[in-house]
Amino acid sequence: MEAAKKPTTQRGPKAETLVMKTYTLPHNLQLDHFFQAYLTVLNMMIGDIWNQIQWREKVIQGKKQKRLLPTIPRYAFKKKMREQYLEGWDYARHWVDSAIKTAFSIINSWKKNYTRGNRKRKKPVVKRPFVRVKQTLMKINGEKLRITIKPHHYATIDLSKRYFKIKGRIGEPILTPQKIHIPLETSHTQQKKPTDKIGWDSNMLSLDGFSPTPGWIKIDLKPLRTLHTTYHKKLRSINRLYSKNRNKGKKLYQKYARRCRNRVKNYLHRLAKHIATSFPAQHGFEKLEKQNMNRKHKKRWNRELNQADWRLLVSLVRGGAPVVEVSPHYTSKTCSRCGEMNKALRSQRFFRCLYCGLTIDRQLNACINIYHRMRGASPQRQWFDSLFAGGLPLMGAERRDPDELARGLNDALKPQVYVCLPLTT
Numbered sequence: 059m060e061a062a063k064k065p066t067t068q069r070g071p072k073a074e075t076l077v078m079k080t081y082t083l084p085h086n087l088q089l090d091h092f093f094q095a096y097l098t099v100l101n102m103m104i105g106d107i108w109n110q111i112q113w114r115e116k117v118i119q120g121k122k123q124k125r126l127l128p129t130i131p132r133y134a135f136k137k138k139m140r141e142q143y144l145e146g147w148d149y150a151r152h153w154v155d156s157a158i159k160t161a162f163s164i165i166n167s168w169k170k171n172y173t174r175g176n177r178k179r180k181k182p183v184v185k186r187p188f189v190r191v192k193q194t195l196m197k198i199n200g201e202k203l204r205i206t207i208k209p210h211h212y213a214t215i216d217l218s219k220r221y222f223k224i225k226g227r228i229g230e231p232i233l234t235p236q237k238i239h240i241p242l243e244t245s246h247t248q249q250k251k252p253t254d255k256i257g258w259d260s261n262m263l264s265l266d267g268f269s270p271t272p273g274w275i276k277i278d279l280k281p282l283r284t285l286h287t288t289y290h291k292k293l294r295s296i297n298r299l300y301s302k303n304r305n306k307g308k309k310l311y312q313k314y315a316r317r318c319r320n321r322v323k324n325y326l327h328r329l330a331k332h333i334a335t336s337f338p339a340q341h342g343f344e345k346l347e348k349q350n351m352n353r354k355h356k357k358r359w360n361r362e363l364n365q366a367d368w369r370l371l372v373s374l375v376r377g378g379a380p381v382v383e384v385s386p387h388y389t390s391k392t393c394s395r396c397g398e399m400n401k402a403l404r405s406q407r408f409f410r411c412l413y414c415g416l417t418i419d420r421q422l423n424a425c426i427n428i429y430h431r432m433r434g435a436s437p438q439r440q441w442f443d444s445l446f447a448g449g450l451p452l453m454g455a456e457r458r459d460p461d462e463l464a465r466g467l468n469d470a471l472k473p474q475v476y477v478c479l480p481l482t483t
């Protein structure tokens with residue numbers, strides 16, 4: 059009996075959010091000829107679409123130059139392509155449809171990047187073999203995934219050793235010569251809607267969060283810094299080495315710059331995932347404003363998380379958890395206990411309030427202020443004292459004995475949660 063199909067109509071605003079997650083499994087199918095055939099056809103199709111692109115000129119605003127913008131051919135063309143490629147095709151017919159779909163999505167993603175100015179006006183070429191498995195080409199039988207290669211000729215992938223659950227809809231897997239990447243629908247409704255809020259403050263070496271529970275969270279960013287410094291040094295030495303051969307140096311430089319960006323991105327992805335899953339809460343970050351980028355703030359940015367990293371991290375966390383952005387003004391110079399401003403911040407590590415006498419780690423002070431702003435509340439001594447007297451050992455403000463203060467502060471200023479994601483190699 060066929061299972062009833064899930065309605066695929068538009069979901070209302072209250073419906074659950076559906077997210078596809080991709081899982082990867084190795085396989086040992088020997089399908090070299092098939093991969094090669096698909097790759098050849100795919101690149102030919104990309105070429106066909108490329109030749110059908112209509113280019114129109116567009117004037118760039120405020121400049122004399124014009125740009126050529128592409129229009130991708132439509133449905134009628136797909137149909138024609140299908141007929142053409144089915145002739146002499148040895149494998150199941152649906153693979154032709156799969157290749158057409160893939161070719162169009164490659165062209166479309168090229169177009170998106172080209173329009174943004176990130177790609178040249180050059181036909182994309184697929185170099186690594188892969189195939190996209192359409193729904194019509196696969197079937198799950200218990201622990202086995204059966205893929206039709208030719209009519210009545212199947213390849214079977216064993217799913218019994220998988221590390222994930224198959225529940226809900228399966229997307230179109232991508233099959234490569236060694237692996238299969240299976241997109242699975244996961245629903246977010248099982249997760250409790252977070253009522254907690256965490257305010258986050260960014261610094262060069264750490265990301266500090268605060269919420270009454272669990273308290274002060276410190277995420278160590280030294281690995282990320284190490285990554286940046288390593289590549290910075292590498293890039294500088296490339297520039298020095300090739301000071302006479304600029305062209306050769308440029309290629310190498312770009313290669314390493316790209317590698318650096320990718321590794322940073324990869325790290326931020328893992329970090330964002332960790333933040334969203336380990337701390338189910340609404341996350342508050344300082345808003346980045348463009349007008350803030352004047353010289354006065356340049357120093358601040360040198361000290362703190364690189365702006366691009368920060369932007370990416372916030373958007374990645376947003377992908378997995380609710381995020382709010384709050385005004386960044388004076389978060390580090392306001393007392394999180396009494397709300398007074400202390401502009402002269404002398405100490406590097408501690409914020410000292412001249413009005414109420416609070417001495418507190420400056421990063422912790424900033425993220426408590428961000429937490430206040432998320433709630434739309436201003437700092438209140440009562441709230442602060444009840445919270446911190448009640449067991450969160452965060453500051454040494456009331457310690458009168460100077461010796462005890464210095465010694466005690468080190469003990470007292472420990473975050474409740476410490477996280478450090480190592481770099482992968």
Ligand SMILES: [Zn+2]
Pocket residue numbers: 393394395396397398411412413414415416
């Ligand atoms: Zn104060």
